[in-house]
Amino acid sequence: MLIGEVARRSGVSSRMLRHYDSLGLVRPTGRTVGGYREYSDEDIRRIFHVEALRSLGLSLRQIGRALEDPAFEPSDLVGDLIRRTEERLKREQELLERLRAVDASAPLGWEGVLRIVELLHGLNSPHAARRQQTVLVPAEDLPVPTELLAEAVLGEADLNVAGALRWALARAGGDGVASLAAGARSENVDVRRRAILALAGMPGDEATAVLAEALGDSDETVRGRAALAVGARGGSAAVPALVRMVVEGTLDVEAAEVLGSLARDAGRADRIMSALADELAAPTADSATRMRLTQALAEMPPALVRDVLRNLAEDEDRAVALLASALRGMLEAGE
Incomplete structure (x- = not known):
């Protein structure tokens, strides 16, 4: 042929x-x-x-x-091809994300595009100080877009930089909630934790709804941070999780403070006091647990805990009795 x-x-x-x-x-x-x-x-x-x-x-x-x-051996070559293809796809995905970020920022002219690219380089810098500076000292005429901030929050491991990102995102408003919501449902627990911390500082019903959803998360840290945030916003759905945090000693001081704030509402007070009382009376509660629960009573409105503290002052557990007596004395002295 x-x-x-x-x-x-x-x-x-x-x-x-x-x-x-x-x-x-x-x-x-x-x-x-x-x-x-x-x-x-x-x-x-x-x-x-x-x-x-x-x-x-x-x-x-x-x-x-x-x-x-x-x-x-074809297997060696195929394995090498797989690795190189994965690297190429990763680079292309990064490029795609940058292009989307530029497009979402709607820059005016090439000067705007170049400034957005410079901003992206700053946020993706391997140096934590550079990333933090990019957030805290943006160009005067180029505020950091909320979508970029949200994506950066989800991937930031440095605590100082993460704090700066959350601060900037909270100031920017609620536009980043959608990205954070996706992070709150990530399979990566670290991403979920970062998302919940950021959402806790975001205003609005949309952020509150995502936080409420996280009350059922499989991770204790995610559940705890979500409960504190939802409770601080007046959400009764957080009460069981907050009581559990006091029982387990996980951010128990913060949880007790939020419970005390919620208990100032008459519609929630009985539910909260009943939950605390049930845990105090639980046969599985050890001395340390009952001490934390007694301490939590100090955050409740005085009228709700006066009788409870009087009874606990006669408790068989000497440590619990002494703590309850001291708290009762402080309560009476403040009246």
Whole structure:
């Protein structure tokens, strides 16, 4: 079969077939009387083998080695191709995210585009001080877009930089809540924790709804931070989690303060006091747990705890009795 016919049937151009010939990759086994290249069926099969390997991203040199070296191990080459492809996809994904960030920022002219790119470089810097400076000292005419801040919050491991990002995001308003909401549902627990901390500083019902959803999270830290935030916003749904935090000693002081604030509402007071009393009376409650619960009573409105403290002052557990007596004395002294 002559080169033109081979090109038509295989889809490989005559020019490329000649290039294959010059490299020794696919050499036609015959020539016509006039000196034209003539390909056998075996030559054509080799062309298709070359094209198949090219489709995997192999270079022509790698293809030649694969077809000629009997000791060649395809698994090594395929593994290398997988790694290089993953790296390329990662770079392309980063580029896509940058382009989307630029587009979302709606810059005016090329100067605006370049400033957004500079901002992205600052937020992605390997140096924590540079990332923090980018957030705290943005260009006067280029505030950091909330979507960029939200994405940066979710990926920031440095505590100081993360704090600066959350501060800047809270000042920027509620536009970043959607990105944080996605982070709050991430499979990565560290991302969920960062999202909840940031959402706790965001105003609005949308942020509150995401925080309330996180009350059922599988991670104790996520649940605790969400409960503190929801409770601080007046959400009764946080009460069981806050009481559990006091029982377990997880941010128990903060949880007790939020419970005390919630108990100032008559509609919640009975529920909170009943929950604390049930835990105090629970047969599984050890002395340390009952001490924390007694201490939590100090945060409640005085009218709600006067009788409870009087009874606890006679408790069989000497430490609990002494604490209750001291708290009762402080309460009476303040009246």
